[in-house]
Each structure stands twice: as C-alpha cells, then as structure tokens.
Amino acid sequence: MDRYSEDELRAVVARYEATRAAALTERDEQLRVFHAAGWRPVDLQRITGYSRETIRQALRPEVRQAANLSRRKTPPQPPSDYRPYGDRKPYVVADALTALTGPTAGVVTLPRHLDWSGHAEYDLSRPARLSSMYKVVLTESGTVDDLNTWLDGDQLRRLWPTLWLPPGLRRLWEEAFPELVTVGTNAA
Structure with a gap:
C-alpha cells in the first residue's frame, strides 16, 4: 500500500x-x-x-x-398533507369492554373478512396465537359486532400491555377505555 x-x-x-x-x-x-x-x-x-x-x-x-x-434526482417526497396509512385507516372501538363476549378457549377460525392470511385458525390455549388473533381482530374489524363476537373483555385487559398495535388504534382504545392504560402501567 x-x-x-x-x-x-x-x-x-x-x-x-x-x-x-x-x-x-x-x-x-x-x-x-x-x-x-x-x-x-x-x-x-x-x-x-x-x-x-x-x-x-x-x-x-x-x-x-x-x-x-x-x-x-432525489426520490420524490410525499405531499405536505401526506399521512401514513396507519393514521388514515379507520379503526373500530367497542362500545363497552363488558360487551366483548368472544370465545376464551378452544380453536377459533376467524372469517375471511378478518383474516385472509390462510392461517385463520387460532388455538386459544397457545399464548402467541391468542395474541395474534386479538391483534388481527382489533386491526381488521370493520364493525363493533366483529369485536363483540371475537374478543373477550377480560382477555383483552390481560393481553393489552403486550399487544403490538398501530399507535393510532392503541390511542383510540385507550381514550375510550382509560382502564387499559392503567392495566399497562401496572403490568410493567
């Protein structure tokens, strides 16, 4: 050299x-x-x-x-009023946590409008699959009926701190149900 x-x-x-x-x-x-x-x-x-x-x-x-x-040229920049998809996606929030009376045991198969992944079967005894199902239902539900049918209020409270959710969705749910925020701080 x-x-x-x-x-x-x-x-x-x-x-x-x-x-x-x-x-x-x-x-x-x-x-x-x-x-x-x-x-x-x-x-x-x-x-x-x-x-x-x-x-x-x-x-x-x-x-x-x-x-x-x-x-x-530099890559094109998004318009000044651009918002990421997660901020624009309409999310649904339940009317009350007590109205969430979905299954708590067994194997659940979500309908195609909620889970089109090909892995729509969830064994609720497996914690990872249970969390995955709750995330799918929370992010993909278009109606309160979907939430009431597939989620359980007590289970949601227990899982809430560990669910990986879009920030906008988490904020909406925590604004509607402040008890979810305290569940998260108590679990940490």
Missing part, C-alpha cells in the same frame, strides 16, 4: 472513466451510422446483444440525457 499513493489510484479511475465515456460515445455514433444506413433497431439489438433501451438511447442521445438526469 505504501508504494502507491491515493492520487495514483484516483488517476487510474479517472483514465478508466474517460476511456469508458469515449468508448460509449464512439459506439453510439457508430450505431447511429448503421441506423442511418438502413439498419433497423431490432436488427442492431439482435446482432449486438444490447437491450432495446440501450439501442434506443444510442440512437437518440436526448433520451439518454433524460434518463441520466432522472437517475440523479
């Missing part, structure tokens, strides 16, 4: 870039000459093995310039 300097390495890269640019320019000029002599772009593509886009950019330098400029 001591025998060569950074400047020498930069010079190698600069020479390569200069010859590469010159070679591309020469190639494009030659392809334009062949095209002017009657060669069709499809034949140029077939014989050279270059892609259709490469041939198109070689024959029309303004296309290559536009493509290169578009690559250099």
Whole structure:
C-alpha cells in the first residue's frame, strides 16, 4: 500500500472513466451510422446483444440525457398533507369492554373478512396465537359486532400491555377505555 499513493489510484479511475465515456460515445455514433444506413433497431439489438433501451438511447442521445438526469434526482417526497396509512385507516372501538363476549378457549377460525392470511385458525390455549388473533381482530374489524363476537373483555385487559398495535388504534382504545392504560402501567 505504501508504494502507491491515493492520487495514483484516483488517476487510474479517472483514465478508466474517460476511456469508458469515449468508448460509449464512439459506439453510439457508430450505431447511429448503421441506423442511418438502413439498419433497423431490432436488427442492431439482435446482432449486438444490447437491450432495446440501450439501442434506443444510442440512437437518440436526448433520451439518454433524460434518463441520466432522472437517475440523479432525489426520490420524490410525499405531499405536505401526506399521512401514513396507519393514521388514515379507520379503526373500530367497542362500545363497552363488558360487551366483548368472544370465545376464551378452544380453536377459533376467524372469517375471511378478518383474516385472509390462510392461517385463520387460532388455538386459544397457545399464548402467541391468542395474541395474534386479538391483534388481527382489533386491526381488521370493520364493525363493533366483529369485536363483540371475537374478543373477550377480560382477555383483552390481560393481553393489552403486550399487544403490538398501530399507535393510532392503541390511542383510540385507550381514550375510550382509560382502564387499559392503567392495566399497562401496572403490568410493567
């Protein structure tokens, strides 16, 4: 490493870039000459093995310039009024925790409108599957009836601190049922 300097390495890269640019320019000029002599772009593509886009950019330098400029642009920014999907998604909140009288044991199969994953069967004796079912029902329910049918109020209170929920959904439920917040702080 001591025998060569950074400047020498930069010079190698600069020479390569200069010859590469010159070679591309020469190639494009030659392809334009062949095209002017009657060669069709499809034949140029077939014989050279270059892609259709490469041939198109070689024959029309303004296309290559536009493509290169578009690559250099910064990615588009969302509009100033953009809100993430989780903030826009309409969530449903139960009328009362006592109205949640869903199953507490056994194997439950959620209807397709709640769980279309192909794994809609939940063994409620397995804590991970129970939590997963509650998350699915809370995030995908479109009606209070869905909540009342598939969730149990006592079970929800017990699981609440450990459920991984979208912040907007958690906030709505905790505003409607402040006791869920105290359950979370007591469990921690």
